[in-house]
Amino acid sequence: MTDTTSSAPIAEVSSRRQVLLLASRYGTLAAFALLLVFNIAVTPNFLAMQTLYVNLTQVAPIVIVAVGMTLVIATGGIDLSVGSLMAISGAIAPMIFMGKLFGIESTGLAVTLAFILPVLVVMVFGWFNGFLVTKFRIQPIVATLVLFIAGRGIAQVATNGNLQVFKSPEFQFIGLGRMLGIPAQVILMIVVAIFAAALIRYTVVGRQIIAVGGNEKAARLAGVPVHRVKQLVYVISGGLAGIAGLIVIARNAASDANLVGLGMELDAIAAVAVGGTLLTGGKANIFGTIVGAFVIQLMQYTLLANGVPDAAARVVKAALIILAVFIQQRANKT
Structure with missing residues (x-):
């Protein structure tokens, strides 16, 4: 005779786990689809090309930074400094092509250096974050908090706290230009996403990133160079933040060390969490991060377009993060 009393709870747990796993895997796509349907039905001019352009150009820097954040979180870390690194990159670039650093103004060489040097500088700062985490074994949230605080101060000191307004069509192409009708920054976003996805899926380094986040001790014993x-x-996270900083200032035709990248670390972490990457490490869902970034951007656009204040949008964003993390935890424990 079958013991139905014991099998029923097991079936119930299994069913609940399946629901949670489905929510964890497809919940972000479902949220994105619901936002699209809602906006098509309610928000005026949502399908206009200008609206599409605005949303794509707003989300591109978030995706670029969030991809770097995904790699960091996959190793069990976190990077709070990305917003400040954007400010540093955005402060240095105009100083180069406006002739403040090397005396070469608005030349091809100056613009080229303005694309390369700021990114290299913030990559060094990214290395500094990793150095604190690995050499001194400082918790990532504390180690990156150093540049979260000091990085924006560095940018402010470099510019004497002044707004840098400029007009450089060659440089601004990264933020305003188009190729075959597609915004240049969106093309760059796609390239970054493909690179990161290929890195994780097809390379030894990608497997090592997942191994370090999954079980650092086991990875070290297996010969993975954890540090x-x-x-x-x-x-990588620092370099991608630097690129995003260049995009933002190019789009705005101005660099303000007080505002460039402000709050970007929160948007990036939110995109990663909503996208399904475990904040405890051991997983890197690049596609999920991209969809998560689009959900966050579209949600914010939806609220603002329908008269909801920005403060309320931030509350909803926080609620999304909590919900995403809750579903992940429940799916793993059930």
Whole structure:
């Protein structure tokens, strides 16, 4: 005779786990689809090309930074410094092509250096984050808090706290230009996403990143160079933050060290969490991060377009993060 009393709870737990796993895997896509349907039905001019352009150009820097954040979180770390690194990159670039650093103004060489040097500088700062985490074994949230606080101060000191307004069509192409009708920054976003997805899926380094986040001790015993892997992801995160900083100032035709990248670390972490990457490490869902970034951007646009204040949008964003983390935890424990 079958013991139905014991099998029923097991079936119930299994069913609940399936629901949670489905929510964890497809919940972000479902949220994105619901936002699209709602906006098509309610928000005026949502399907206009201008609306599409605005949302794509707003989300591109978030995706670029969030991809770097995904790699860091996959190793079990976190990077709070990305917003400040954007400010540093955004402060240095105009100083180069406006002739304040090398005396070469608005030339091809100056613009080229303005694209390269700021990114290299913030990659060094990213290495510094990784150095604190690996050499001194400082918790990532504390180690990156150093540049979260000091980084924006560095940018402010470099510019004497002044707004840098400029007009440089060559440089601004990264933020305003189009190729075959597609915004240049969106193309750059796609390239970054493909690179990161290929890195995780097809390379030894990608497997090492996941191994370090999944079980650092086991990875070390297996011969994975844990310190080098951790330093690498912080360098990549710094470099991508630097690129995002260039996009933002190019789009605005101005660099303000007080505002560039402000709050970006929260948007990036939110995109990663909503996208399904475990904040405890051991997983990197690049596609989920991209969808998560679009959900956050579209949610914010939806609220603002329908008269909801920005403060309320931040509350909803926080609620989304809590819900995403809750579903992940329940799916793993059930």
